[in-house]
Structures are given as C-alpha cells and as structure tokens.
Amino acid sequence: KNEVEQSPQNLTAQEGEFITINCSYSVGISALHWLQQHPGGGIVSLFMLSSGKKKHGRLIATINIQEKHSSLHITASHPRDSAVYICAVKAAGGTSYGKLTFGQGTILTVHP
Amino acid sequence: EAGVAQSPRYKIIEKRQSVAFWCNPISGHATLYWYQQILGQGPKLLIQFQNNGVVDDSQLPKDRFSAERLKGVDSTLKIQPAKLEDSAVYLCASSPPFRGSIYFGEGSWLTVV
Numbered sequence: 529k530n531e532v533e534q535s536p537q538n539l540t541a542q543e544g545e546f547i548t549i550n551c552s553y554s555v556g557i558s559a560l561h562w563l564q565q566h567p568g569g570g571i572v573s574l575f576m577l578s579s580g581k582k583k584h585g586r587l588i589a590t591i592n593i594q595e596k597h598s599s600l601h602i603t604a605s606h607p608r609d610s611a612v613y614i615c616a617v618k619a620a621g622g623t624s625y626g627k628l629t630f631g632q633g634t635i636l637t638v639h640p
Numbered sequence: 641e642a643g644v645a646q647s648p649r650y651k652i653i654e655k656r657q658s659v660a661f662w663c664n665p666i667s668g669h670a671t672l673y674w675y676q677q678i679l680g681q682g683p684k685l686l687i688q689f690q691n692n693g694v695v696d697d698s699q700l701p702k703d704r705f706s707a708e709r710l711k712g713v714d715s716t717l718k719i720q721p722a723k724l725e726d727s728a729v730y731l732c733a734s735s736p737p738f739r740g741s742i743y744f745g746e747g748s749w750l751t752v753v
Contacts, residue, residue, distance in 0.1 A: 630682030
C-alpha cells in the first residue's frame with residue numbers, strides 16, 4: 529500500500545462543476561502540499577498545509593490531521609483547470625524527516 | 641524572482657549512451673532535490689542535497705546515476721549508461737531554509753531509444 533493515496537485517479541467534469549480530489553496518507557507529517565502539473569509543464573505548488581483550511585481564488589484545500597486526510601476543492605471549474613493534481617506529504621520526525629512522498633496524481637479534465 | 645532553471649528541456653539518446661542534466665535553484669535555497677517522474681506516476685526522489693552535502697540518495701541507482709552540487713548552488717545529474725526504463729521527466733526542485741515551501745523547475749524530458 530502506498531503511503532499517499534489519491535482518489536479519484538481520473539476525473540472528468542463539465543465547466544462550472546464543483547470538483548473534489550481526495551488524499552489519504554499513512555505516515556506522520558509536518559506538512560502536506562497540493563501541486564498542479566500541466567501537460568508538458570513543470571509542477572506548481574498550490575498550497576502547503578499543516579492544519580485547517582486554505583483558500584486561493586477558486587481553490588480550497590483542507591486537512592484533517594487526526595484522520596490523515598486532505599481534500600482539494602475547485603469551485604466553478606474551468607477548462608484551464610485541466611491538469612494533474614498531486615498530493616505530497618512531508619514526513620515528520622525520525623530518519624525520514626523532511627522527505628516528500630508523492631501520491632500518484634489525479635488527472636482532471638474539464639470540458640467546456 | 642527567477643525560478644528553478646533546468647536544461648536541457650528535452651533530450652533523446654540511445655540506450656547505453658550518457659546524458660547530463662543541469663539545475664540552478666532559486667538563489668538562497670539551501671535544499672535541492674532531483675526527482676524522476678515516469679509517465680503516469682508521481683515523482684520519485686532520486687537525491688536530496690542540503691547545501692553541497694547529500695541528505696538522501698537511497699533511491700538513486702548508483703550504478704548508473706550520479707549527482708553533484710559542488711559549490712552548494714547549481715547541480716548536475718548524470719546517467720551513464722542509460723537504459724530504456726530511464727525514459728522520464730527529471731525534475732529539479734529547491735526549498736528555502738527553515739520553510740516547508742518547495743519550488744519546481746520545468747523538468748528535463750528524457751527519451752531513451
């Protein structure tokens with residue numbers, strides 16, 4: 529079992545729909561990142577979370593440390609949101625301190 | 641602020657040839673990472689530097705991969721000899737000291753034929 533699991537792996541939506549991508553992890557963490565990767569492009573960090581909730585424009589990220597779960601929400605989705613969304617956790621403590629472990633990514637396609 | 645610079649962006653080589661990728665992190669970022677991302681998968685850490693010292697290279701295939709960060713600034717990742725399964729995007733990233741944020745380069749796409 530991977531230390532970081534994302535769901536769904538693939539997601540197709542119509543423009544304007546509300547989208548949720550989930551991330552579950554099994555290790556103790558110091559922070560969780562949500563990253564966006566466009567085809568052919570590099571990776572952009574959207575959020576870094578250690579607790580609670582963050583909002584940036586139409587994007588909202590939440591984390592529940594006790595349940596080891598995070599969600600990324602996109603409101604009023606747009607075709608330009610089409611990308612791969614990756615959850616990555618930064619390990620806390622022990623010999624793995626600071627190491628980033630990535631989920632497999634969620635491929636989002638938003639149709640006009 | 642300039643981002644993480646990587647070159648070349650694209651490279652096609654034959655198996656058993658060698659290739660080198662270069663990365664210049666954001667100025668002042670002490671931590672530098674090299675990741676390998678195979679199509680359809682999440683990035684896998686190859687090596688992490690703190691200044692010019694290696695923090696983690698446990699997943700670096702040391703029989704064919706090498707990396708250095710001699711002056712604690714830019715870094716080179718080399719593959720010699722390349723195998724077909726090395727076809728991937730090689731991502732460089734950097735982090736500032738005492739902060740958890742991370743910044744990625746555009747990646748270097750390698751195709752081994």
